[in-house]
Amino acid sequence: MDIIDGLTAWIGLPEWLQSWVHTGSSTLILIVTITVPLMLAVAYLTFAERKLIGYMQARIGPNRVGPRGWLQPIADAVKLMFKEIILPTNANKFLFIIAPILSIGPALAAWAVIPFDDGLVLANVDASLLYILALTSVGVYGVIIAGWASNSKYAFLGAMRSAAQIVSYEIAMGFALVGVLMAAGSLNLHDIVTAQSGNFTDWYIWPLFPLFLVYFISGVAETNRAPFDVAEGESEIVAGFHVEYSGMTFAVFFLAEYANIILISTLTAIMFLGGWHPIWDVAPFNWIPNIVWLLGKIAFFAFFFLWFRATFPRYRYDQIMRLGWKILIPVTLVWIIVMGSAMFLTPYGDFFH
C-alpha cells in the first residue's frame, strides 16, 4: 500500500485522486485475496468430486497427472484454454458470448458480503442478504440467454427447464430466508452470525430445522446439481443449455456452477450452522481459529453436493416441480406462521431467537 501511496504522491496527483487510488487499490488487493483462493477451491472441488465419486463407485478416479492426480484440475484448465471456441451459425453472437460472463460475474461478486470471521468481511453492509438474493437471481439469466442464443433445440429445452426450476426453488429459498430474518432481526450476514454465538445449541439449525432442509434442497436445485440436474440431463438432452459451448466459454459455465456450490454451502453454514463459531465455546475447540471452523462447515456442505450426485438418481421434471411448489413452499409458509405465532401469542418466542 505504501508503495502505491508513495508513487501517486511522487507523480503529483491531486489529493482527492490520491485517496481514490488508495481505496481503489486496497479494495482490489482484498478482492484478489478472496477471488484467487476461491478459484483454487473451485478447481480442487472438481477434482474432489471426481475422486470422491470414483471411490464411491469403487474406482480410483483421476490419478495420472501429477502425484495421485493432484495436477488434474490444472491440466483440465490448460486443455480447455487451447480448445476452439465454436460460434454456431444460427446463434446470436453477442448473447452467446455474454451468457457465460453473466453467469460467472454474480457467482464471484456475491462473495463481497460473505463474513469469514468477526470483522473479516470486504463490505459489511446492512442489506447483505438482500444483495445475495439479488445476485443469485441474476445467475439464471446466464442460463436462459445461453439456451436462447445457441439456437439449438437441446439448449433451448435445457434453458426452459432450468429457468422454470430455478425460479420455482427461488421462492422456497426466499421464504426460508424470511425465517432466518425473523430469528435474527437483521439482513446483515455478520449480525446473523453474531446472533448465533455460543455453543452449537445456539445455531439456527435447531429452531429453523425445516427451513434449513428447504434452504439446502433449494440450493441444490438452484445450482442445477444432481438430483435436480434436468437442465443438463446428459442422458436425455445431452448437456442442456451449454451443449453448443466449447473451450473457454464452457469452462466459464463450469467454474460458475462450482463457485455457486461453494457459495450455497457457505451461506448454509453462515445462516444455519453458526458461521465461524466453534461447535463448543470451550477449550480445545476454541483454540482452532474461527475461519477454520467456517471452512470446515463449507467443506461439509460441499461434500453433500458431491455425495448427492453419487447417490441419487435424477428426478423426473414433474416431480421436481411438485417438490418445489407443493412441498417446500407450504412447509416454509407453515413454519413462518408457526414462528410468528410462537413469538407473539405464546411465551416460547425465545426459542426462535
Next chain:
Amino acid sequence: MLENYLPILIFIIVGVLVGVVMVAMGAMMAPNRPDSEKLSPYECGFESFEDTRMKFDVRYYLVAILFIIFDLEIAFLFPWAVALEEIGMFGFLAMMLFLGILIIGFVYEWKKGALEWE
C-alpha cells in the same frame, strides 16, 4: 454508509472482468478453424428440422407468472421480518391477514391444476 457499497461495485466489475478475460484468453489462444458442419446446431447426427424458436409449452409462462407473485410477496416479507420487534402485534396480525389472502390464492391455483405437470 454509502461508501461501504463501493467495494461491492468494484467486486461486481472484477467478477465480470474475470469472465471477459477468460473468454478473451480462450479466443486468442485457441485455434479457429470453422467449417459449416462444425458450426451447425447440434442435433443427433442429422440436419436440424426447423428453427429452434418454435412454440413451447405454455406452462413455463404460468410458472413465471406465479413466480412474480410469490417473489413480490417475499419482497414484502423481508422488511416485515427485519422490523418484527418494532412493529409488534399489529404488524404480526397484518402480515397474517396478508399471508391468509395469499394462501387462499395458492390453494386456488393448486386446485385449478396450475401446478400440475404430467
